[in-house]
Amino acid sequence: MNSIAGTGKNRGKTAARDESTLRAGTQDALRNAILDGKFKAGQKLVERELCEFTGASRSILREALVSLEAKGLIEHQSYRGYRVARLSARKIVEIFELRSSLETQAAELFTERASDEEIATLNEALTELERCLVNFDLARMRATKERYYDTLFTGCRNEEIRRALANVADRIYYLRSRLLLDPTRREASLEDMRRLTSALTSRDRLxxxxxxxxxxxxxxxxxxxxxxxxxxxxxFRAA
Amino acid sequence: MNSIAGTGKNRGKTAARDESTLRAGTQDALRNAILDGKFKAGQKLVERELCEFTGASRSILREALVSLEAKGLIEHQSYRGYRVARLSARKIVEIFELRSSLETQAAELFTERASDEEIATLNEALTELERCLVNFDLARMRATKERYYDTLFTGCRNEEIRRALANVADRIYYLRSRLLLDPTRREASLEDMRRLTSALTSRDRLxxxxxxxxxxxxxxxxxxxxxxxxxxxxxFRAA
DNA sequence: ACAACCATAATTGTATACAAAGTATGTATA
DNA sequence: TATACATACTTTGTATACAATTATGGTTGT
Incomplete structure (x- = not known):
């Protein structure tokens, strides 16, 4: 149960990604716990408990919390501590508006700047997605989808856009699994991505x-x- | 020289904005120092010196640094500490691509969602800008411009877009004063804003x-x- | 029963000292 | 000159103490 991010002695060895500092590891551990739904939306995060959970000292833990707050994953109130950020329908609309703006921009830039290798990677990912759909391999589907978008956002050669999108992506992450549960939506989504990939491959901006x-x-x-x-x-709603 | 953000005893009284926590105040002090060019781009930020500068303890200081890093204002390397982020020409292009995407989106949304009061505020700000241009009141011009954009980004009713734009705005802040130095550009910029304001006022999305x-x-x-x-x-360039 | 009130516990905010680990720098030696 | 080593400095992480604020639970008066 203890030492999720590694203690002083074995730090960096327990974590999935070998983070160079304990703070980064702690932050990652908390982020994963939130994304995986281990800490539910709206739940209060008590420092003492998080220290036990991550094995980090309070100083480090608080630094990690500050960072997660900046990313919008948790919210803070003075002397009332942190809670996992809640997503209202309104917030979701806002996030999708931002995504509409930036992802389309990214797609356009991709058609002009991506390497042929990146386009190839995109097509490979798409093929794998289709295989996943047939085999009902949802876990792999999610990982592959991440690879797809990672390639897309790298290929557009704009770290700022990538960063802004990464921030909101974290917050709607847990919705993805829900999306994939609907078979109709699953097929439709794949069809959308086929169209997108085809356009990107032929470098057709519009x-x-x-x-x-x-x-x-x-x-x-x-x-x-x-x-x-x-x-x-x-x-429960938080309009 | 000492106690920029207030010490434990008189905290919250020295700072311009009466920040509720010392951390917020410290963060603000550092941010201002960077935006005002007191800490130059690329400069190394030593914890001990920053503690003296802000009057904050190390705990508070480090939390403030983490937050500033998340906003992209400073950069971090393991065991090598923080430095003020440098802006390469490439980065500027990226930031303007992001702004192109989000600000146009914000303007479009504004035409559909802003209140008549907000539109009025916009027009007032514009009038004041024209006065500033005549009087060569550059300081006030900058403040008014901020009011203008603040109204624009509030009126679009999307906190996420506002937030993403605020992050990059900080980083190109110091360029603004430079922009205003060129009289030709100053007039051209105002003409641009007249066109924008007119479009927003008539709620003409396109x-x-x-x-x-x-x-x-x-x-x-x-x-x-x-x-x-x-x-x-x-x-010096950092491509 | 119920509301206001107060004492107490729990939690967060702040400060500081210290140890451990890594980096940078300078010097001696081959 | 170049390499190895010693040294000082910086960053990273821990532990602890105390202050400030909020949460909790019980008591009292009505």
Whole structure:
């Protein structure tokens, strides 16, 4: 149970990514716990408990918390501590608006700047996605999708856009698994990505833009539907 | 010289904005020091010296540094500490690409969501800007410009976009004063803003988009010219 | 029963000392 | 000149103490 991020003695060896500093490792451990739903949305994060959980001292833990707050993953109130950030429907709309803006831009830039190798990687990832769909390998599907987008955002040669997108991506991460549960949506999403990939491969800027946009709008609609469902079941909302 | 953010005893009284926590105050003091050029780009930031400068303890200082790093204002290397982030020409292009994407989006959303009061505020700010231009009141011009953009980004009703833009805005802050030094650019910029304001006032989405885009492209060109000048004078570049 | 009130516990905010680990620098030696 | 080593300095991490604020739970008066 203890020493998730490694203690002073064996630090950096327990964590998945061999982070160079304990702070980075602690931060990563907390981030993973949140993304995996181990700490639920709205849950209060008590410093003492997190120290036990991560094995880090309070100073380091607090630094990690500050960083996660800056990324919008947790929220802070003076003398009332941190809680896991909650996603309102409104927030989701905002995030999708930001994504619409930046991802389409990224797609456009990709058509002009990506290397042929990157385009090849994109197509390989797509093929793997199709295999995953047939085999119902959802875990691998998610990993592959990440590889796909990672290539896309690298190929657009803009670290700032990549960074801004990474920040919001973390916050809607847990929704992805929900999206993949719907078989209809799964097939539709793949069709969207086929169109996008094809446009990117032929370096057709306008087509890439519209494909990216269509994909995002469909995803947004599905997410909002899921939210509505959840709200009618367990009724907590933070408008 | 000491106690920029206030010490334990008189905290919150020295700082300009009465920040609720010492950390927020310290962070603000450091941010201002960087934006005002007190700490130059690339300069190494030694913890001990910053403690003396801000009057904060190391715990607080380090938390502030973590937060500033997350905002991209400073950079960190393991066991080598923090330095003020450097802006390469490449980075500036990236930032302007991001702004092009998000600010045009914000302008579009503004036309659909802003209140009439916000539109009025925009027009007031514009009028004040014209007065400033005549009176050569550059300090006030900058403040007014901030009010203008603040209203714009509030009116688009998207905190995520606002936040992403705020992050990059800090990093190119010091370039603004440079921009305002060129009288030709000053007049051209104001003309751009007149067009934008007019489009926003009539809630013409497409016109707002193109006006916003034109403004940004002009600004980018000027910034890059300034960068080139600087490079030929004091030659340090971090491609 | 219920509301206001107070004492106490729990939690967060701040400060500081110290140890461990890595980096940078300078010097001696081959 | 170049390499190895010693040294000082910086960063990183821990432990601890105490202050400030909030949360909790019980008591009292009505």
């Amino acid at each position: 087509a890439a833009r519209s494909a990216s946009l269509a994909h995002l709008e469909a995803a947004r609609e599905t997410v909002l539907q899921i939210m509505e469902q959840d709200d009618s079941e367990t009724a | 016109a707002a988009r193109s006006a916003s885009l034109a403004h940004l492209e002009a600004a980018r060109e000027t910034v890059l010219q300034i960068m080139e000048q600087d490079d030929s004078e004091t030659a």
